[in-house]
Amino acid sequence: MYDFSRCKLCATNAASPTYKLKKTTVYACAACGFHFIDHLDTMPSGTSGDASPALDQKAWDYIEGKLPANGNQLRQNLLLVKRHLSLSGTHCLDIGAGAGLFAHLLAEAGASVHGIEPQGVFREFAQRKFGIELNGETIDARHWQEGFAGYFDLVTLWDVLEHVNFPAETLRNAYNVTKPGGWLFLDTPRRDALFYRIGEWSYRASGGTNPLFLESLYSPLPFRHKQMFTLRQLLQLVETIGFSVVRVHSSPFRPQNKIVLVCRKP
Numbered sequence: 001m002y003d004f005s006r007c008k009l010c011a012t013n014a015a016s017p018t019y020k021l022k023k024t025t026v027y028a029c030a031a032c033g034f035h036f037i038d039h040l041d042t043m044p045s046g047t048s049g050d051a052s053p054a055l056d057q058k059a060w061d062y063i064e065g066k067l068p069a070n071g072n073q074l075r076q077n078l079l080l081v082k083r084h085l086s087l088s089g090t091h092c093l094d095i096g097a098g099a100g101l102f103a104h105l106l107a108e109a110g111a112s113v114h115g116i117e118p119q120g121v122f123r124e125f126a127q128r129k130f131g132i133e134l135n136g137e138t139i140d141a142r143h144w145q146e147g148f149a150g151y152f153d154l155v156t157l158w159d160v161l162e163h164v165n166f167p168a169e170t171l172r173n174a175y176n177v178t179k180p181g182g183w184l185f186l187d188t189p190r191r192d193a194l195f196y197r198i199g200e201w202s203y204r205a206s207g208g209t210n211p212l213f214l215e216s217l218y219s220p221l222p223f224r225h226k227q228m229f230t231l232r233q234l235l236q237l238v239e240t241i242g243f244s245v246v247r248v249h250s251s252p253f254r255p256q257n258k259i260v261l262v263c264r265k266p
């Protein structure tokens with residue numbers, strides 16, 4: 001059982017319950033300012049014994065219905081990647097591959113692609129829709145850390161860091177499987193955004209009864225949002241791990257605000 005007074009970012013015992021939402025509580029760290037909720041996912045055990053629900057017609061229609069919107073974003077992400085490297089012949093790893101669309105786009109661009117997706121229902125979709133075999137073992141598994149150490153030219157984490165149990169560990173593991181000179185691309189919601197600050201202000205002003213947007217930004221359900229970074233926290237983390245930051249895209253004012261980072265392993 002994890003002690004949530006221990007900060008998931010700086011590992012000091014300086015975190016305390018700060019925003020009590022309907023279904024979860026946001027802890028804030030007094031030492032580094034990190035925000036995270038009091039919930040961790042129980043990870044399914046790799047490709048076998050996965051207790052995920054089956055991919056029935058309803059699940060298929062749901063996932064397929066979301067593809068166009070997700071596809072637009074992922075095509076933008078692909079353009080960003082292509083601005084920095086030529087994909088043909090590269091080894092790529094998409095962590096948190098979901099329905100497999102980005103892995104599919106990478107393969108179309110001539111890359112040799114691996115993908116990680118812990119939810120069996122998405123892996124099955126990716127297999128049937130795109131013919132892509134995603135792996136259910138998460139990036140901390142020996143399969144990746146020993147079998148693919150320093151291997152990938154490109155590692156992507158699209159909308160992953162806010163979902164995983166321990167984002168610093170995920171980034172460290174991503175670093176380990178990246179080749180020297182290889183690239184890491186990621187995006188994640190930005191906490192030091194105007195709408196989040198308004199939510200914090202409203203929570204305090206209402207004595208905790210009206211957290212506004214904070215309520216919808218976090219969830220204790222499996223694979224939902226567990227933490228959000230400020231731009232400064234995330235930059236500091238990737239640099240501490242060893243990446244060089246090549247490019248940052250972010251604006252604190254748009255509601256659908258994200259941090260997009262382009263990083264390189266020296």
Ligand SMILES: [Zn+2]
Nearest residue numbers: 007010029032
């Ligand atoms: Zn901290």
